[in-house]
Every structure is written in structure tokens, then in C-alpha cells.
Amino acid sequence: MLSVPEAQQRLLPEMYPLLQSRYRILQTVQLMQPIGRRTLADSLKMTEREIRKETDILREQGLLDSQKSGMVCTDDGEVVIDKLRALVYEWSGLTQLAKLLENHFDLQHVIVVPGDYNEDDTILTLLGKEAAQQFMSTSFDGQIVAVTGGKSVASLAQFLHPTDTHNITFVAARGGIGHEMQMQANTLVSTFAMQMDAQYRTLFLPEHLSEQAYQAMLTEPMVTEMMKYYDHANCVIHGIGSAEEMAVRRNSSPEDLRILEEKGAVSEAFGYYFNAEGEIVHRIRTIGIQFEQVRRSKQVIAVAAGKQKVKAMLSYFKVAPKQTIFITDEVAAKAIAESLSS
Amino acid sequence: MLSVPEAQQRLLPEMYPLLQSRYRILQTVQLMQPIGRRTLADSLKMTEREIRKETDILREQGLLDSQKSGMVCTDDGEVVIDKLRALVYEWSGLTQLAKLLENHFDLQHVIVVPGDYNEDDTILTLLGKEAAQQFMSTSFDGQIVAVTGGKSVASLAQFLHPTDTHNITFVAARGGIGHEMQMQANTLVSTFAMQMDAQYRTLFLPEHLSEQAYQAMLTEPMVTEMMKYYDHANCVIHGIGSAEEMAVRRNSSPEDLRILEEKGAVSEAFGYYFNAEGEIVHRIRTIGIQFEQVRRSKQVIAVAAGKQKVKAMLSYFKVAPKQTIFITDEVAAKAIAESLSS
DNA sequence: ATATAGTGGGACGTAATATAACCCACCACT
DNA sequence: AGTGGTGGGTTATATTACGTCCCACTATAT
16 A cells, blocks of 8 residues: 555655755755855765755745855754654665664664765765764763764764763874874864863874783773773773775885785774785784674764775675664665665 | 655656546546547636546556447546546545544535535536535345435435345425426435336425415325335435525525524535524425434435535524534635634 | 548647856954 | 855856647448
């Protein structure tokens, strides 16, 4: 039997793509407000005219407001976005995709965000929004949150805000001093903490330690303190990297690169490298959270998107903790689904 | 707070008239199938091109099928029509209109069908469909149904079909031999009975009897039998006429016409004439069901539509039995609502 | 058997609309 | 004070929608 929305879609087939595109526009305005026509058109890979036509209608409907500084989403607009999210995701097959991944990888929850991470600038923002929402909706007093680096994890920052929970502590999941300060764990924990009026602990350490230096560090007070935090972490927020990409970004030694290639490393997460079968084949020699500690954590939020990371995801999720909440984009999810069915 | 359909409508305001017109087309095809583009266009007062565009889409969606003899509604199409009826009526404000009349006239149920009885040929069919549905859904074994004449009542015929109830008897609510055989009570009861595999009783009598003839008739066996039926009628299906119209159609005597005008007759139902206050001011002198017998009937179905009958409706419903189910068209309902608010 | 009214599909010139690419005055930052 | 981004306006052009016929066919009624 047909449901009413199905019947409606049957009678008005052209409604579906229209709704989807208009929803996307309104959603993007909400995320990037205030924003102008041209910037919006660039961001969504649409023509200025198309944007103009749709925004005119949205403005007429009172979902959008045009100010001197650009277009902003009205309160009504936000309500509409919230109300229709489930419907749009359902129609786009995103819910089904999510369920598929959820079952296959045996994860707690999977959220698939519409669009292509590589094509659309707003996807990263969407990922962050969903992830932040997931995190905040389950946060509790005295929570200890381990956070890794990376663009995906960084995307949460703008959506974190103080909740009625207190005494949350963000800790950098790994020590490190890198080039891209903006994306580093140490930077992120301080940003996150600031957004949420919470505490944070950083760990500034060289990325690659010699065996002696490593052993020496283990007894340092600041390190033992961090280890204690790692042991009591209630939540881990992390990204998933493709092995090559990560190794290059960390400008690993030629020796390390050789080892990684030799051992068939495909994915990386919290300093561990996994091969295609999900086995740990290497670990960055630095202070950081242990995989076992991640496994014991009550909640794990994994954020990763983009087609280029599909292989890495397929590898890592062979061993990922079951309590993981995974947030990704449509393109990656579809690619995963395809590789599973073939 | 906004509901999902409301939010949808907010985001896609142009969807509403489109849905409405497309629904109307599909509905009309169902009622008049097989039907061609041009006939359909004439019937709906639309251009052929518009009909063509919409039917092309409907055909593509598998809701319609084009045969040599014309377009027909597929099974899927009928399902879609059923599923969306409530939604379309709701959006058109028909449900609200119906509730308004229901409350004001204190009736059991009011159904308002979209469109203008005078403009659109399909409205009569729609009225009949709804009325027939109401009747059949409440029919029971051994039911005695009194039926009057008129186009509105006749419209039920094509939608009546055998149900799992037995021993239904249709009886002509009034005796009569008129010109328009197709619309006469005697003709209708036989048609209704044939459609439903039921019994029927007719009463062929002159319309206007002299006092002596009337008194003589009362003792006739066929008349007394009918009287007994009237007394046990469980259901009355009738139309509502405007007084002038009816009097003319029945080519009443100049004397009667004078009396009617003098007494301010506005509406007519089962041979009774009512003035604007709903008081009985006249009665056709012929054998027929008594108003008191109608009042005692378990169910009363009144069918009447068209702007020209609004005054009559306003008059009759001042005294209509509370168990009446009233089926009318949008234009009439709106006119009534307006006259109530002013 | 034949006439006729009605059918779906096709075609075409025209009218209406959408489109892309600008310009402009203005504002908020830097 | 400069500069990049903003919404609004405009215009020639491309595209689509539209109304209106024509055609071959068929089912029904005469």
C-alpha cells in the first residue's frame, strides 16, 4: 500500500528535485549566513540566476531575509529546515544508506549527510553540525573527551556551545607539534573548550620520538597526567585518514613510509595504522591514547568524508568499536555501499 | 509549531495549485473514463495543451493509461486518488467548510465536494460518488430506503453496487408520473435496485389529485402498502429544490404558483414547500412520505449543489432532521458560509 | 454498411518566460 | 580610505511553454 507522501510524490514527481535543491539552498544559507547570491552560487555549483530565482521565492515565503550584509535564514526558515530534514534525507535515500552501513559495520549509529565533500564546501560544515549535535545531546557532567586533529574534527568547533552540563574536559588525544596549527588536536581542544565553557588539557610533544626519548617521557608528570585522562576518557572524537595522505602530511621519515607501504597500511586513526583487514600494522611513536582505551570509552564519534577516504573507512571499520557514531557524506557512503554489494 | 506538510508547503508554495489541478484531472479521468483530451479540457474548462501536459506526466507516472478509446485511470491512479483525497480537501479548505456547515445547521455530517456544480460537469458525478459511498457504508439487511427524484439523487446510480447486505428495498418517496422519466423517483428506485440487486416499490399516480381522488386513493391497497413502507423507512435519500424552479418544472397550476409566492415558499423537499424561516407553507397534494416519517428515519441523505440553490438550502436546513448527511459543492458551501458570516 | 463523433499522437508558429551577464549604489570590514 | 562582497536592477537572448490545428484510427450508432 502507498503512503500519503508516496502518493504525493507519485502525483508530483517534479516536486522531489525541486524540494531537494531548495532545501539545500536554504540549508546552506543557514550554515553560511550572512551570504550573498554569488558566493552561494559558487558554493553550491549553481548559476547565479538559479540561486536568485529560488532565494526570491524563499524570501517571499519568509524563510529567508535579505539584509545589507547578505541573506540570512529566518526563524521560520530554521523551523522548516528542521521539520523537513528527515523527509529530505529519507527521499534522498540517505536514511537507507545510513542503516546499511550501520548494519554492515555493526556501529551504534551512522549519519549520512547529503552531497560531496570534495565538491561542496558546505558539506564539511554539515558534518560538523551533525557531529556536534550528536556530541552535545549526550554530554554529561564531568565528561572527559579525547579529541584528535584533522579538518573533519575541526568542523565541530563552530557548532559547539555551552550546555547545562558542567566540568567537561577536552584532552588532546595525541601529543604533537605540527605545521597546521588550526587542525591540530592541541588547538582544537582549546577551541572546543572555549566554545563550551569547559576545561582542556594539551600535550605539546615532538611527533617522532626516539626510543630513549619516548621512554624518558613516560615518567614526565605532564605525560602521566595525560595517560590518566586517556584511561578515564568517556568520549573520543576522531577522524579517519588514508594512510598515504596522513604519512605525507606528517612528513614521516622515508623509513616509516617504507615500513607503511611494506605492511600494507591503508587507514589511520589516533596514531594507529591499519591494513586492509583492519589489523594494526604500525603506530606513531608518540604519547597518545591507546586503542584499548578508545575501546573502553563509552562513546566514540568518528567523522570522515570524501571518496578518497573510502578505502580507509573500509579498513578501519573492520575493527572500530561498536559504540562508534559515524558521520560521513553521501558520496563516500554510496561508494562504500557499492563496494559492499560487489 | 509547524507540521511537516505545512513546512513542505512553505518551502514549495507552487506545489499546492499544481497538486490541486493535477488531482482534479486525474479524478475527472477516473469519473469519466474513457475520456479524450478535448472532452476533458472542455469539462474542466482548461486548454487542451494544459490537459496534455499534465496527462503526459500522469501517464509517465503510471497513474493513467491511454487507450484507443480514451484515457483511463490505472489501479495505481485510483489508489493515489484515494490516498490524497483527504489532503486535497484539507488544503482546499473543504474540510473546514464542511465542519462549519455541520456545526451551524447541526447536521450529522457534511461533505463538500470541490468545484462548481454549474461550471463543471463532473461535480454532479462527484456528488453522487460521495453520496453513494455514504449510503453503502451504512446499509444493512432489510433496510427500507425512500428515494425522491431529481438530478442530484439520480447521480448516485452509477456508483451503487451490490454489497454484502441483503433485502434492501428502495421505495419511491412520492407517487408521480412526470415528463422527465430519468429523474423521477419511480425510475430511480428501479435503477438503484438493479445496481444493488435489491427490491423496489413504485407508486404511479397523477401529480395533482383532487380532494375526492386523494381521499379515494388513501384506501387503495397499493397506496396503503406504500404508506406502511414510508412508516418503516430507515433511510431517506432526497434532493433539495428551490421553490420557483420546482414549481415550474412540475408545471403547477397558476393557482398553486400564486399560493406559493404569496406564502413565501423558498425551498422544496419530498413534496413540502418551506419559507425562508423553514416553516412548511404548502404541500403537493399527492401520496408521499410525510415529513414526520422522514424525521423518524434513522438516516437521511440530502444531496444538493449549485449557487442557485443556496437560498433553498438556508431555508430547508432550518428544520432538517439532525441525522441528515448533506453532500454539496464548494461554490454552494462557500456562499452559505458567507451568508452566515454577514 | 456507412456515417460520425471522439480518440491519441504529431506538428508548428508564436508568445511568454527563463537565463546569463552585466552594472550600480551601498555597506562592512580592514 | 580602500576593497571585496552585498542586494537590486536591467537587457538581449535563448529556451520553453502554449494554443491550435491536422491526421489516422476506431468504436458506436444509424
